[in-house]
Amino acid sequence: KAGVTQTPRYLIKTRGQQVTLSCSPISGHRSVSWYQQTPGQGLQFLFEYFSETQRNKGNFPGRFSGRQFSNSRSEMNVSTLELGDSALYLCASSLGDSSNEQFFGPGTRLTVL
Amino acid sequence: GENVEQHPSTLSVQEGDSAVIKCTYSDSASNYFPWYKQELGKRPQLIIDIRSNVGEKKDQRIAVTLNKTAKHFSLHITETQPEDSAVYFCAATRTYKYIFGTGTRLKVLA
Numbered sequence: 633k634a635g636v637t638q639t640p641r642y643l644i645k646t647r648g649q650q651v652t653l654s655c656s657p658i659s660g661h662r663s664v665s666w667y668q669q670t671p672g673q674g675l676q677f678l679f680e681y682f683s684e685t686q687r688n689k690g691n692f693p694g695r696f697s698g699r700q701f702s703n704s705r706s707e708m709n710v711s712t713l714e715l716g717d718s719a720l721y722l723c724a725s726s727l728g729d730s731s732n733e734q735f736f737g738p739g740t741r742l743t744v745l
Numbered sequence: 746g747e748n749v750e751q752h753p754s755t756l757s758v759q760e761g762d763s764a765v766i767k768c769t770y771s772d773s774a775s776n777y778f779p780w781y782k783q784e785l786g787k788r789p790q791l792i793i794d795i796r797s798n799v800g801e802k803k804d805q806r807i808a809v810t811l812n813k814t815a816k817h818f819s820l821h822i823t824e825t826q827p828e829d830s831a832v833y834f835c836a837a838t839r840t841y842k843y844i845f846g847t848g849t850r851l852k853v854l855a
Contacts, residue, residue: 663841675789675834675845688842722788732777732838736788 634659636725636737644743650711653740657704657725663687664706665734666698669720681706682728713744747772749837751846758825759854766820766849768835775837775844778811778818783848784831792833793820825853 637656645651657664665688666678677690681700700706704725710717720741724734748771758764770778776797781789795802795809795818802809808821818837822829830853835846 665841665843667843667845674847675836675843677843677845680841682841688840690842726841728841732841733779733791733794734843735791736781738788 636723636735638721638723638737638740640740641738642741642743644745645713646745647713647715649713650709651713651742653708653710653721653723653742655706655708655723655725655737657706657723658735661725661727661735662704663726663728664700664704665724665726666706666708667722667724668692669722669739670718675722678708710742715744718742718744747837747842747844749835749844749846751835751849753849754847755850755852757852757854760825760827762825764820764822764825764829764851764853766833766835766851768818768820768837768846770816770818770837770844772837772839772844773816774839777838778809779836779838779843780809780820781834781836782831783834789834822851825851827853827855829853 639654663682665680668676680688684700695711698708720739722739724736726734750769779794782792783789806823811818832848836843
């Protein structure tokens with residue numbers, strides 16, 4: 633099976649712009665979670681989607697939003713970018729049932745100038 | 746709120762020695778505890794996990810122990826090798842919301 637993929641791998645934006653990141657889960661996986669990874673904060677949970685519904689949400693401002701499509705692919709959007717949004721954004725997919733095990737994608741490196 | 750504390754933040758060991766990383770979680774309803782290894786520039790990879798109904802799990806040189814009463818769980822790596830050098834993350838989860846520790850950078854010195 634193909635692994636989790638994320639596009640684009642690298643992005644450079646300026647403050648105030650918005651950005652959309654994409655995540656394609658492993659075939660058959662219905663859950664997609666998003667994380668922000670920074671050197672000082674580790675992996676911070678953003679939100680989790682299952683069958684097109686947001687099931688869980690972390691403590692991020694409303695500028696961070698997401699959605700999931702019927703084929704389980706997910707997108708994450710960040711509006712009005714700030715310098716502090718520079719980070720590696722990882723998504724992870726799982727079956728979404730009690731098995732819990734998540735598989736990570738390679739991440740999108742976002743730099744905000 | 747939910748929190749996972751991980752210690753130490755850095756750990757250096759001689760090749761062949763053992764390494765232990767400890768995590769403490771706050772949400773007593775957490776029922777799944779995975780450990781991930783992240784090498785430089787790569788994605789986190791699951792190396793071992795344990796569920797709340799089990800006290801210990803072992804996979805070759807890696808083991809995880811869980812103390813639900815104290816809300817502690819630990820990763821044990823025996824006979825460390827240079828390729829074990831990486832950042833290790835613990836996590837606690839329930840209902841598909843993962844709370845990660847801040848990571849431990851393990852350096853195995855040859």
